[in-house]
Amino acid sequence: MNVLEYIKENILYLDGGMGTLLQASGLASGELPERWNITHSDVIVDIHRSYFDAGSNVVNTNTFGANSLKFDEEELDVIFSAAFENAKKARDTSFGTQKKWIALDIGPTGRMLAPYGDLDFLDAVEIFAKSVRLGVKYGADLIFIETMNDSYETKAALLAAKENSELPVFVSNAYGADGKLMTGATPAAMVAMLEGMGTDAIGVNCSLGPKALEGVVAEYLKYSSIPVILKPNAGLPVSVDGKTVYNVSPEEFANDVAALVGDGALIVGGCCGTTPEYIASTVKALANISPKKIEKKNITLVSSYTHAVEFGDVPILIGERINPTGKKRFKEALRENDMDYILGEGIAEEERGVHLLDVNVGLPEIDEKKMLTGAVSALQAIIDLPLQIDTSNPEAMEAALRVYNGKAMINSVNGKKESMDAVFPLAKKYGGLVVALTLDERGIPERAEDRVEIAEKILKEAAKYGIDKKDIIFDPLAMSISADKNAARETLRAVKIIREKLGCHTSLGVSNVSFGLPRRDIINGAYFTMAMECGLSAAIMNPYSDEMMKAYYAYLALSGNDENCSKYIEFATNLSESVSAPVSSEKQTAGEQFASQLERAIVKGLSAEAAKITAEMLGNTPALEIVDKHIIPALDVVGVGFEKKTVYLPSLLMSAEAAKAAFEVIKENMSASEATAKKCRVVIATVKGDIHDIGKNIVKLILENYGFSVSDLGKDVSPEIIVCEAKRLSAPLVVLSALMTTTVPAMEETVKLLHKELPTTKVMVGGAVLTQEYADKIGADKYAKDAMEAVRYAEEISK
Amino acid sequence: MVEVKEFAAPQINKKEIHRYAGERVPSAELSQIIDECLPEILDKLTYKVSFCKTSVRINKNEVDLGFLRVESSALAKNLSGCDAAIIFAATVGLAPDRLVARNLVSSPTRALVFDAIGAERIESLSDAFCEDIRAKIGNEKKLRPRFSAGYGDLDIEVQRDIFRLLDCPKNIGLTLTESLLMTPSKSVTAIIGIF
Numbered sequence: 001m002n003v004l005e006y007i008k009e010n011i012l013y014l015d016g017g018m019g020t021l022l023q024a025s026g027l028a029s030g031e032l033p034e035r036w037n038i039t040h041s042d043v044i045v046d047i048h049r050s051y052f053d054a055g056s057n058v059v060n061t062n063t064f065g066a067n068s069l070k071f072d073e074e075e076l077d078v079i080f081s082a083a084f085e086n087a088k089k090a091r092d093t094s095f096g097t098q099k100k101w102i103a104l105d106i107g108p109t110g111r112m113l114a115p116y117g118d119l120d121f122l123d124a125v126e127i128f129a130k131s132v133r134l135g136v137k138y139g140a141d142l143i144f145i146e147t148m149n150d151s152y153e154t155k156a157a158l159l160a161a162k163e164n165s166e167l168p169v170f171v172s173n174a175y176g177a178d179g180k181l182m183t184g185a186t187p188a189a190m191v192a193m194l195e196g197m198g199t200d201a202i203g204v205n206c207s208l209g210p211k212a213l214e215g216v217v218a219e220y221l222k223y224s225s226i227p228v229i230l231k232p233n234a235g236l237p238v239s240v241d242g243k244t245v246y247n248v249s250p251e252e253f254a255n256d257v258a259a260l261v262g263d264g265a266l267i268v269g270g271c272c273g274t275t276p277e278y279i280a281s282t283v284k285a286l287a288n289i290s291p292k293k294i295e296k297k298n299i300t301l302v303s304s305y306t307h308a309v310e311f312g313d314v315p316i317l318i319g320e321r322i323n324p325t326g327k328k329r330f331k332e333a334l335r336e337n338d339m340d341y342i343l344g345e346g347i348a349e350e351e352r353g354v355h356l357l358d359v360n361v362g363l364p365e366i367d368e369k370k371m372l373t374g375a376v377s378a379l380q381a382i383i384d385l386p387l388q389i390d391t392s393n394p395e396a397m398e399a400a401l402r403v404y405n406g407k408a409m410i411n412s413v414n415g416k417k418e419s420m421d422a423v424f425p426l427a428k429k430y431g432g433l434v435v436a437l438t439l440d441e442r443g444i445p446e447r448a449e450d451r452v453e454i455a456e457k458i459l460k461e462a463a464k465y466g467i468d469k470k471d472i473i474f475d476p477l478a479m480s481i482s483a484d485k486n487a488a489r490e491t492l493r494a495v496k497i498i499r500e501k502l503g504c505h506t507s508l509g510v511s512n513v514s515f516g517l518p519r520r521d522i523i524n525g526a527y528f529t530m531a532m533e534c535g536l537s538a539a540i541m542n543p544y545s546d547e548m549m550k551a552y553y554a555y556l557a558l559s560g561n562d563e564n565c566s567k568y569i570e571f572a573t574n575l576s577e578s579v580s581a582p583v584s585s586e587k588q589t590a591g592e593q594f595a596s597q598l599e600r601a602i603v604k605g606l607s608a609e610a611a612k613i614t615a616e617m618l619g620n621t622p623a624l625e626i627v628d629k630h631i632i633p634a635l636d637v638v639g640v641g642f643e644k645k646t647v648y649l650p651s652l653l654m655s656a657e658a659a660k661a662a663f664e665v666i667k668e669n670m671s672a673s674e675a676t677a678k679k680c681r682v683v684i685a686t687v688k689g690d691i692h693d694i695g696k697n698i699v700k701l702i703l704e705n706y707g708f709s710v711s712d713l714g715k716d717v718s719p720e721i722i723v724c725e726a727k728r729l730s731a732p733l734v735v736l737s738a739l740m741t742t743t744v745p746a747m748e749e750t751v752k753l754l755h756k757e758l759p760t761t762k763v764m765v766g767g768a769v770l771t772q773e774y775a776d777k778i779g780a781d782k783y784a785k786d787a788m789e790a791v792r793y794a795e796e797i798s799k
Numbered sequence: 800m801v802e803v804k805e806f807a808a809p810q811i812n813k814k815e816i817h818r819y820a821g822e823r824v825p826s827a828e829l830s831q832i833i834d835e836c837l838p839e840i841l842d843k844l845t846y847k848v849s850f851c852k853t854s855v856r857i858n859k860n861e862v863d864l865g866f867l868r869v870e871s872s873a874l875a876k877n878l879s880g881c882d883a884a885i886i887f888a889a890t891v892g893l894a895p896d897r898l899v900a901r902n903l904v905s906s907p908t909r910a911l912v913f914d915a916i917g918a919e920r921i922e923s924l925s926d927a928f929c930e931d932i933r934a935k936i937g938n939e940k941k942l943r944p945r946f947s948a949g950y951g952d953l954d955i956e957v958q959r960d961i962f963r964l965l966d967c968p969k970n971i972g973l974t975l976t977e978s979l980l981m982t983p984s985k986s987v988t989a990i991i992g993i994f
Binding site for chain 1: 892974
């Protein structure tokens with residue numbers, strides 16, 4: 001019988017701790033336990049057998065850390081072969097009469113994934129894939145991914161399992177006392193992602209005792225429609241006479257686990273500190289308890305690496321600003337691969353209060369697949385919100401869904417067969433909440449009933465893939481009332497019918513309704529209110545539109561979805577402030593010597609003021625004059641102060657930011673030819689192996705302020721890529737940063753390659769660990785101790 | 800045995816934040832930015848330590864800590880007269896890294912401040928941990944200053960041994976890159992001699 005068939009009717013018992021028993025058998029601290037499959041196979045067989053004897057249905061192979069990062073290919077194969085042989089021998093010689101299965105055990109790699117660590121997500125998938133293939137080769141009955149404390153690594157392991165086997169996959173995460181994973185994910189976020197990707201059972205193990213995991217288990221049971229796993233520690237470790245003892249006894253453990261089985265957990269075992277005695281006690285305590293039936297939950301969730309967003313009575317706001325349509329500056333950023341600009345848009349939207357970000361970076365002339373995966377990776381590294389991946393290119397969509405850390409919204413599918421054939425397989429594989437447009441081969445029907453009919457057709461087709469209706473959200477398409485006076489009404493009727501009759505959620509791109517009309521905001525805000533009253537679950541919208549935000553917060557308060565009207569009051573208070581209190585513009589005070597208000601704003605580090613003054617000046621002053629006569633002199637005042645040590649780094653940065661704000665205003669108003677009139681090109685990067693880049697970014701900002709065109713390659717950059725970019729731009733100067741002594745060799749390698757391939761290019765180095773002596777030793781042309789020294793050298797080169 | 804302990808947030812030393820940001824004399828402008836940044840980061844920080852007591856044997860420049868035998872005259876000097884040592888790894892989590900990365904896009908000054916707050920927090924955590932140990936060992940024993948891999952002639956490769964001993968990834972979510980950088984970056988490992 002398949003294990004999945006078995007858990008439909010029975011509680012499934014797992015094994016208990018392995019590490020604890022190995023240490024008791026003499027495994028030294030720091031020794032790799034996986035090697036014991038070969039060197040101490042009798043010990044491993046005994047441990048497995050004692051669990052089967054105690055009543056475990058499933059034992060996990062002793063392969064927790066068996067991956068290609070720790071072992072070479074040949075040894076890995078031998079370890080897996082021995083591990084499965086040991087488990088099989090235990091199964092065949094156990095006196096237990098219960099059903100027995102052997103699970104391929106997969107634990108974390110012990111490395112952090114990029115961008116905060118140096119393990120690439122796709123490389124992690126391949127590392128896990130190797131282990132999965134070996135597990136399949138040696139006869140695993142199921143795959144058990146466990147003790148994962150990072151959502152992204154969990155996803156990598158799960159993808160590897162799904163792509164390299166047909167076996168059932170169980171996934172179990174390790175939660176801290178705060179009820180979150182080490183990298184921040186909540187249980188709801190994990191349920192959303194793992195269930196979406198088609199995991200067969202999900203749950204928790206390790207970290208804490210069963211009682212302390214109650215809260216986490218309750219969250220799993222609340223959201224999950226698949227079996228929930230509970231594999232806790234025997235409480236917490238305490239030191240008694242120099243020995244490690246766990247503070248929960250087998251009986252107490254069994255009772256606590258039984259209580260959670262009563263709540264709905266179906267798959268139980270133990271982790272650190274538990275022994276066969278704990279499993280035997282648990283089996284005994286549950287002897288007369290029948291498993292609770294799983295209720296199918298109709299809860300619509302999307303998730304980011306930290307949290308889940310639930311679609312319900314309170315409408316969800318989806319920011320629409322990451323989209324090049326009609327935006328000159330955004331298009332330019334895409335063409336120049338200016339990721340910071342895109343990230344800046346995302347941060348601003350999050351600060352405006354949206355719950356999700358739509359991400360559309362398609363332009364005919366760029367590689368959308370590369371751009372979209374890059375944008376998704378960069379956004380999720382610094383923004384907590386879930387993303388809506390918005391593209392009509394299935395290849396780009398798949399690549400983006402693959403690297404997405406969570407359960408995304410997918411924008412979009414429609415009733416055309418071709419569209420459903422392309423999108424549904426991706427939604428099935430990667431999980432996601434699919435936005436479904438109610439149009440098909442015939443176009444967009446006029447009547448609401450006909451749009452609902454398309455919605456029903458879409459649901460039917462999704463069901464063929466096993467995609468539940470909770471994972472489809474319909475967009476019945478807001479159409480312009482300037483073309484058809486009934487357009488708005490029909491769409492609202494469709495919203496209502498879909499919500500009430502189909503029990504599905506809806507989303508609208510509200511602003512389309514006002515196309516062709518003046519003062520569109522007025523119509524948009526009113527329509528948004530009407531739509532929410534009809535049961536609209538989400539809106540793709542511009543969070544900078546005051547009318548839309550007013551409608552939203554007023555609706556929340558009026559519909560009883562805002563306790564004490566607190567959200568409304570906060571919103572209204574901030575709104576009046578931003579209207580009545582313009583940027584502070586205190587005038588020059590006595591004793592201050594500034595040539596102009598702009599110079600003063602920059603020296604004082606007042607970004608908003610600098611931008612405002614620049615905008616005013618552009619009316620009657622040529623852009624280049626503003627730069628040469630006001631911005632650069634201001635920067636020099638601060639720069640010289642910094643060099644004389646009368647100005648500290650924070651003040652230098654504040655001024656640099658203010659100057660940048662002024663430049664942004666100028667850039668928006670400059671013609672392309674003016675904008676490119678710059679000093680020389682500079683390539684900047686943090687060297688291979690180094691992943692911290694605050695210093696490098698400071699130097700970049702100051703160089704840009706002084707008019708250099710800086711190509712920033714980021715961090716952890718290989719010598720070849722740096723050389724390639726310097727060649728491409730014919731850059732006379734390359735700037736390299738390194739933080740650690742361990743990465744200076746990579747810097748040396750880069751310097752050598754640059755000098756060999758580009759003999760006339762100068763290389764300037766800097767960073768926490770660098771000194772003049774180091775710089776000389778590795779053959780750099782220049783060592784700069786700080787950003788200002790870097791600017792001075794760059795200016796010399798530029799002459 | 801390896802123990803894991805989570806600490807309450809140590810008292811904030813604002814002057815140190817100014818210093819880490821590069822100000823020897825605290826300015827009112829930066830003080831205001833620090834005050835704006837603190838509420839954004841404080842509830843995202845965790846204060847976790849994994850630690851273990853080891854024996855110490857010294858033979859000339861060779862130091863034997865049970866889990867590790869290493870040549871280092873600086874460490875031998877630091878631990879001379881000690882019969883035991885505490886090995887620890889501490890981290891305040893990934894929040895400073897994320898906030899620095901995020902603010903490098905929108906405001907490098909705030910990025911610098913978040914970096915400085917992270918530096919102050921991990922130092923304060925390390926101090927709190929040492930206080931904790933000091934209280935445990937009683938009045939007769941004393942602690943040597945913290946000594947980390949990479950100090951003096953102590954090979955930074957020792958990090959790998961410390962990480963293995965303390966099971967840092969699993970216990971406190973702290974990992975090592977191939978180039979021996981710690982991530983989360985606001986983390987400390989060190990050896991503290993007891994004499």
